[in-house]
Amino acid sequence: MILITGAGGQIGTVLAKALRKKHGADQVLTTDIRHNDLAGQFFEILDVTDGVRLLELVKEYNITQIYHLASILSAKGEKHPIPTWEINMGTLLNVLEVASKTGIEKVFYPSSIAIYGSETNLTLGPQFGAQLPTTVYGISKVAGELWCDYYFKHFGVDVRSVRLPGIIGSGTLPGGGTTDYAVEIYHSAVQGKVFECYISEDEKMPMMYMKDAMRAILQLMGAPSKDIKIRQSYNIASMSFSPKEIYASIKKVLPDFELVYKPDFRDRIAKSWPDEIDDSRAREDWGWQPKYDLDAMTKVMLDSLSKQYLIK
């Protein structure tokens, strides 16, 4: 059975559905620190900083795979640096420890474009090379990647990871990230509201449509172990755009949509991340290939959100 931590979050909610579809509803245990309506057939409250409780659940449900999504993201993390470090690192170490002690078959760990910092190549973030993040979230992801590699090498834990860019989907809202604007902008557009953008107009960040992110995670986790040659984390890329570009993409469909720029501290975080990242290793090693570009994503986002707001 599969255990998902942080299953009530933006990615966890969608991933739980995808894993239920793939493996069967009775094969997925969703967990989170609080109950949520989308929780499926099997749900348990779990604060992953509690390693004893994690171990209990792994034994009780005969867990063989863990998808560890619980984390504090980049923008929220800057408001609470020490708790963010403790939560992000403590939970990962609990997952890796439990995995090594109980012989869990596979672990998924999402890393992030936040591992980069202003000293890196900010045009095309490399797979390997200087990683000098400026946020606590980024620091925890760099350390997290290294711990994953350590547990693979020393204890044989089959842990796999991708560095996710900003993820955009219509079904769930992100919380506490720097890339969140790229989801919120679509909600404003379909509601006919003027969007206040906290990122400056030319600041590009790597982004990805949710469906591509799901395919990446399932493909990585389904690949033969011998094909996973990088045990820190793989760069995966799809599209990259600035607020000006996503605004223009939406305006092609909704010409009256308006936006004003009010950059805040999140713009500084965005400026410390690369515009694009080099994902050639993921393409070579396990066949990563994105499907959606900006305009294709805009179309499905606006279609789907228009229906949602009509129903409401």
Ligand code: SER
């Ligand atoms: N979406 C994340 C954030 O903005 C990046 O991993 O924090």
